[in-house]
Amino acid sequence: MAKIKFKLNNKEIEIDENPNLRLLDVLRDKFEFTGVKEGCGEGECGACAVLINNDIVNSCIVPLGNVNGKEIMTIEGYSETKKYDVIKDAYAEEGAVQCGFCTPGMIIASESLLNKNPHPTEEEIRVGLSGNLCRCTGYNMIVKAVKSAAKKGDGLW
Amino acid sequence: MKDITTSVLKIDNEEKSKGSAIYVSDITIPGMYYAKTVRSTISKGKIQKITLPEMPENYTIVDYKDIPGKNIVRIIFEDQKIFAEDEVTYYGEPIMLVVGPDKLIIEELVKQIKIEYIEETPVFEYVNSAINYNFKKGDAKSAFENADKVIKYDYVTGYQEQLYIEPQGMVVDIEGDKVTLTGSLQCPYYVKNAVLSALDAKDSEVRVIQAVVGGAFGGKEEFPSLTTTQLAVAAKKIGKPIKMIYEREEDMEVTTKRHPSKINMEAAISKDKEILAFRANVGLDAGANIGLSGVVLSRALIACTGAYTIDDIEVNGDVFLTNTVPNGAYRGFGAPQMLFAVEMFMHHIAKEIDCDPLKLRLRYLSKQGDATSTQGTFNDPIIMNDMIKKAMKESDYKAKKIKYAKEDVYKGIGMSWFLHGCGFTGSGESTHINALVKLRKDKNDKVHILIAAVDMGQGIRTTMMKIVSQVLDIPLEQTVYDLPNTDLVPDSGPTVASRTIMIVGGLVARAAKQLKENWTPGEELTVSERYKQPEYIKWDEDNFVGDAYPAYSWGVNIVEVEVCPVTYQVTLQHVWSVYDVGKAIDERIIMGQADGGIMQGIGYGYLEVMNSKDGRIQQKNVTDYIIPTSVDSPPLDTYLMDNPYPLGPYGAKGAGELTLVGGAPAVALAIEEAIGKKIHKIPVTPEYIMELMKNGKN
Amino acid sequence: MVKNVIPVSYSEALDLLNERPFKIIAGGTDLMVQRRSWAQTPPKFSEDVLYIFNLEELKYIKEVDGYIVIGSTTPVEDVLKNKLTPNLLKAAISIMASPALRNMATIAGNIGNASPAGDTLPILYTLDAIIVLESIEGIRELPIKDVITGPGKHIIKQNEIIKELKLPISVFTNSAFEKVGGRKADAISKVSFTGAVNIKDNKVLDFRIAFGAVSATILRRKDLEEKYVGLTKDELIGKVDEIVADYDPFVRPIDDQRSNKEYRKTVALNLLRNFIETL
Numbered sequence A: 001m002a003k004i005k006f007k008l009n010n011k012e013i014e015i016d017e018n019p020n021l022r023l024l025d026v027l028r029d030k031f032e033f034t035g036v037k038e039g040c041g042e043g044e045c046g047a048c049a050v051l052i053n054n055d056i057v058n059s060c061i062v063p064l065g066n067v068n069g070k071e072i073m074t075i076e077g078y079s080e081t082k083k084y085d086v087i088k089d090a091y092a093e094e095g096a097v098q099c100g101f102c103t104p105g106m107i108i109a110s111e112s113l114l115n116k117n118p119h120p121t122e123e124e125i126r127v128g129l130s131g132n133l134c135r136c137t138g139y140n141m142i143v144k145a146v147k148s149a150a151k152k153g154d155g156l157w
Numbered sequence B: 001m002k003d004i005t006t007s008v009l010k011i012d013n014e015e016k017s018k019g020s021a022i023y024v025s026d027i028t029i030p031g032m033y034y035a036k037t038v039r040s041t042i043s044k045g046k047i048q049k050i051t052l053p054e055m056p057e058n059y060t061i062v063d064y065k066d067i068p069g070k071n072i073v074r075i076i077f078e079d080q081k082i083f084a085e086d087e088v089t090y091y092g093e094p095i096m097l098v099v100g101p102d103k104l105i106i107e108e109l110v111k112q113i114k115i116e117y118i119e120e121t122p123v124f125e126y127v128n129s130a131i132n133y134n135f136k137k138g139d140a141k142s143a144f145e146n147a148d149k150v151i152k153y154d155y156v157t158g159y160q161e162q163l164y165i166e167p168q169g170m171v172v173d174i175e176g177d178k179v180t181l182t183g184s185l186q187c188p189y190y191v192k193n194a195v196l197s198a199l200d201a202k203d204s205e206v207r208v209i210q211a212v213v214g215g216a217f218g219g220k221e222e223f224p225s226l227t228t229t230q231l232a233v234a235a236k237k238i239g240k241p242i243k244m245i246y247e248r249e250e251d252m253e254v255t256t257k258r259h260p261s262k263i264n265m266e267a268a269i270s271k272d273k274e275i276l277a278f279r280a281n282v283g284l285d286a287g288a289n290i291g292l293s294g295v296v297l298s299r300a301l302i303a304c305t306g307a308y309t310i311d312d313i314e315v316n317g318d319v320f321l322t323n324t325v326p327n328g329a330y331r332g333f334g335a336p337q338m339l340f341a342v343e344m345f346m347h348h349i350a351k352e353i354d355c356d357p358l359k360l361r362l363r364y365l366s367k368q369g370d371a372t373s374t375q376g377t378f379n380d381p382i383i384m385n386d387m388i389k390k391a392m393k394e395s396d397y398k399a400k401k402i403k404y405a406k407e408d409v410y411k412g413i414g415m416s417w418f419l420h421g422c423g424f425t426g427s428g429e430s431t432h433i434n435a436l437v438k439l440r441k442d443k444n445d446k447v448h449i450l451i452a453a454v455d456m457g458q459g460i461r462t463t464m465m466k467i468v469s470q471v472l473d474i475p476l477e478q479t480v481y482d483l484p485n486t487d488l489v490p491d492s493g494p495t496v497a498s499r500t501i502m503i504v505g506g507l508v509a510r511a512a513k514q515l516k517e518n519w520t521p522g523e524e525l526t527v528s529e530r531y532k533q534p535e536y537i538k539w540d541e542d543n544f545v546g547d548a549y550p551a552y553s554w555g556v557n558i559v560e561v562e563v564c565p566v567t568y569q570v571t572l573q574h575v576w577s578v579y580d581v582g583k584a585i586d587e588r589i590i591m592g593q594a595d596g597g598i599m600q601g602i603g604y605g606y607l608e609v610m611n612s613k614d615g616r617i618q619q620k621n622v623t624d625y626i627i628p629t630s631v632d633s634p635p636l637d638t639y640l641m642d643n644p645y646p647l648g649p650y651g652a653k654g655a656g657e658l659t660l661v662g663g664a665p666a667v668a669l670a671i672e673e674a675i676g677k678k679i680h681k682i683p684v685t686p687e688y689i690m691e692l693m694k695n696g697k698n
Numbered sequence C: 001m002v003k004n005v006i007p008v009s010y011s012e013a014l015d016l017l018n019e020r021p022f023k024i025i026a027g028g029t030d031l032m033v034q035r036r037s038w039a040q041t042p043p044k045f046s047e048d049v050l051y052i053f054n055l056e057e058l059k060y061i062k063e064v065d066g067y068i069v070i071g072s073t074t075p076v077e078d079v080l081k082n083k084l085t086p087n088l089l090k091a092a093i094s095i096m097a098s099p100a101l102r103n104m105a106t107i108a109g110n111i112g113n114a115s116p117a118g119d120t121l122p123i124l125y126t127l128d129a130i131i132v133l134e135s136i137e138g139i140r141e142l143p144i145k146d147v148i149t150g151p152g153k154h155i156i157k158q159n160e161i162i163k164e165l166k167l168p169i170s171v172f173t174n175s176a177f178e179k180v181g182g183r184k185a186d187a188i189s190k191v192s193f194t195g196a197v198n199i200k201d202n203k204v205l206d207f208r209i210a211f212g213a214v215s216a217t218i219l220r221r222k223d224l225e226e227k228y229v230g231l232t233k234d235e236l237i238g239k240v241d242e243i244v245a246d247y248d249p250f251v252r253p254i255d256d257q258r259s260n261k262e263y264r265k266t267v268a269l270n271l272l273r274n275f276i277e278t279l
């Protein structure tokens, strides 16, 4: 057990927990966030992606001990923002959502990318999403959605 | 009224985007237990002795002895056990569940279970035929006897894993005599019927509810019938809700995959370079059970001439049992294996008889009125010529073909032509399924779509609502399509075989017309429609004679690649596709299907390696089983043709599988051209390309 | 009872390591996968865990006395973005795993994991990196090749921590890192090649070659490299067959679920040949 403090979706959290726990399990089981999903449990698929200090990480391989003092944002928190609305609408309009299992992670990856690079090229978008596997869409429409979000949300990032 | 093809926003975008959609792993029930499967650790043998640890309170073992009904997963061919009894036939075969409230204790118990076996020699070769089908059209025998030349080639295809991003999972709840199974599944009624048989229960005692499904692609067609029956048996035994979510490794090791195959093709060629006849011999590796393999084999055999009409054919195929994980449904269902072989074969024939492959293929391309491989008739217009022209123009095919033909250019462009029979093979729709759909208008004039079709990302909920709103001329919001619950919706059949829009959607459209004719505002009304086989469709199942499918969708894929001569790696440059799916009910949804389908097909063709060594799957995680990422995927351009099918709703035919089946041959042909060596095997990995570049034949 | 600690300072970490054995976690991208257990249960650590990832004191990249010095808890993404970082190292990091991984993974972790397929390792070998190990007893500075002794094996002591890496600043006129994985991102190397040469006034002053995933540790042979120093560029290119033949016996890869030895060997030598021929 260890005392761990962090910000979760803008709220201060302090818990006494086993720091070995996967951040994924803590978010799903303790905080009941369903938007953080387990697709592989080994850092490969991105379904469990969240933002730590604005950067994408895969929560299935982040031990709780590593988030001490950090700011975590899950899709639940991010979906309260204006940027989310722009991305989400772009995903809908481009048809980028199919089964949806990868979608929250993809949106987190899109945010992490646009945050660093508000006007990415197609190549940069593909690299930005390269840790998020999607089996339904072939990525085409997701890439288009990020392009369109960057355009429509110009100035937000 | 709007053109139905005009896209609308999908109804579940919002909840899926923000993560509030409830998938099975998100379900918790107070007091819920967990289950872990204890599996065979050998490929074949007798179970001699099982030593169980002392079970703490609330922890239970569930095995075949607990099954009230039959120890068989009820599905098309009933040979799969729910739990192994005294023998095991593959590594990973389920023997029992350990069930209890705490996962750590369950794991500990699983570790302590000792199973002793008497090992037997497993079979991994194609020797043990469990099903043989063969049929003829015309007189291939004399064609081969009179041939000037016989051309023979062998083709081999590997496993393909569906790799839905959401692993398999199921939750069972129990109240009194009633068990409720909620899970990630494609076919609520398959599951219900399997559970009824396992529990020997009354119809009212079993209910199946679909959770939001995180991808399926066939992988959640029959497999969930196994896990649900296991959980239902466990719930009956201990009276507790139980959740079982597979870990990714477990999912990849023990769930069904696309059948590996070996296909021998022979062509009889005349003096004037005509193809007189085909012989095809197909072997499918079924793994340890037959399951759906017979149906997969039929689809493969029926596709033996691909998009071509060959008058004289002889077809033979076997389902071979091996002591490996059972294979099953995967988008395309036997067709991807066969179409790979056919498309490669047509090119290899062209090379041998020194003929331009495009000219040769055009000569045999099927036309309306031609006889199908099973002596049925292509009744509807075939517009492949236009589609091919379109694809060639968009991709600048001809010019590239010339440019890439040079020795030292490691680029290639490949084009595949293909068709996909829509709906169940043969009379399956009327004899096995007999779909029933209902529409209920409530007092507020909301129309509830009552069908068992599952939206697993292909957008069925949105398209069905669109059909109903279009027929009734009411806003989309006035229609309701909840996730299917077998207590509330009739059996409209499984969500498979590209049948949902064409068959179920057709029935829904008819029901909507009925409702329209009897519409009285403010009054409740339920209407139903049952499937009737079109009169002109005749099918002789035993001899493979007649119309195997009511309709066919058609497609052209063009893939452009570059191969690195230093590392033998393939880079996809661009993909163009043209499809005839009758009429798109929603353009954007079909385009999404097209993108996802083609990338799975191409992945199957060049990237996705899965093999079994000593009966064990070697690539058991997403690191080792490679599917394309966003940087592997090229731009995808898709064009849809309008060619309405008179019997489909608004002219729609099947679309879900068509988009996958041509990917592998297109990419393989592109690589073949880039390296100038004949390809006989998919996936065309860099390792294989190296071998070909060293020793392959031109 | 396992006692896991999140130290607040580097000196606390060193003290703790001296008191009792710990498993160090940096980014955790290797360890959390290796110790993975059933979902919803804690990963399987039988030893106490020391969480060092958030030690800000060890997050730095600076230039000191002819070395680029990288603090051990710096995530590779930060290393990638830093302008002091040598290009070869950037090349390796930029195709390591995926953005999410790069935000967590550290070079120290890549060393600690000591996989022959670790992507930063051939670069560290090529650059003659010095690994700075610290314990309460003091500091040891060792060349990377003396730190890693086999797959998953290294000589880092129980009470030691990788404090930083020192990369001697070197000049190359040509350099390349080629990673051959199963796909273009999110892939583990089947084989990798690193080449670096410095040619001045048509004379080869420096010639370095390293391979990843073709032997138990990264393959680099200074004895072979030295043979070719002092040649003109054309002479070097002219000796390509000899160079490939020199390396051939040392390229001894294995078969596994990701590839086979014939492929790994052929491609490793192809990459070497291609590098030299296109100098």
Ligand SMILES: Cc1cc2nc3c(=O)[nH]c(=O)nc-3n(C[C@H](O)[C@H](O)[C@H](O)COP(=O)(O)OP(=O)(O)OC[C@H]3O[C@@H](n4cnc5c(N)ncnc54)[C@H](O)[C@@H]3O)c2cc1C
Pocket (backbone or CB within 6 Å): A042, A043, A044, A061, C023, C024, C025, C026, C027, C028, C029, C030, C031, C032, C033, C052, C072, C073, C095, C096, C097, C098, C101, C104, C105, C106, C107, C108, C109, C110, C111, C112, C113, C117, C118, C119, C120, C156, C160, C161, C162, C163, C186, C187, C188, C189
């Ligand atoms: C999905 C995925 C993809 C990957 N792709 C790649 C890839 O493309 N290329 C690649 O090279 N690797 C890859 N890896 C492996 C991994 O990310 C790297 O090896 C990474 O560099 C490990 O760093 P870490 O800080 O996360 O290590 P950790 O897991 O924290 O530690 C790894 C080992 O190093 C030890 N250690 C860490 N820091 C120190 C220190 N300061 N002092 C002493 N010991 C220490 C730990 O005790 C442990 O034994 C991948 C991993 C995953 C999960």
Ligand code: FES
Pocket (backbone or CB within 6 Å): A037, A038, A039, A040, A041, A042, A043, A044, A045, A046, A047, A048, A049, A058, A059, A060, A061
């Ligand atoms: S579940 Fe975390 S990356 Fe797949």
Ligand code: FES
Pocket (backbone or CB within 6 Å): A096, A097, A098, A099, A100, A101, A102, A103, A133, A134, A135, A136, A137, B165, B214, B215, B457
């Ligand atoms: S939408 Fe299904 S995995 Fe991406």
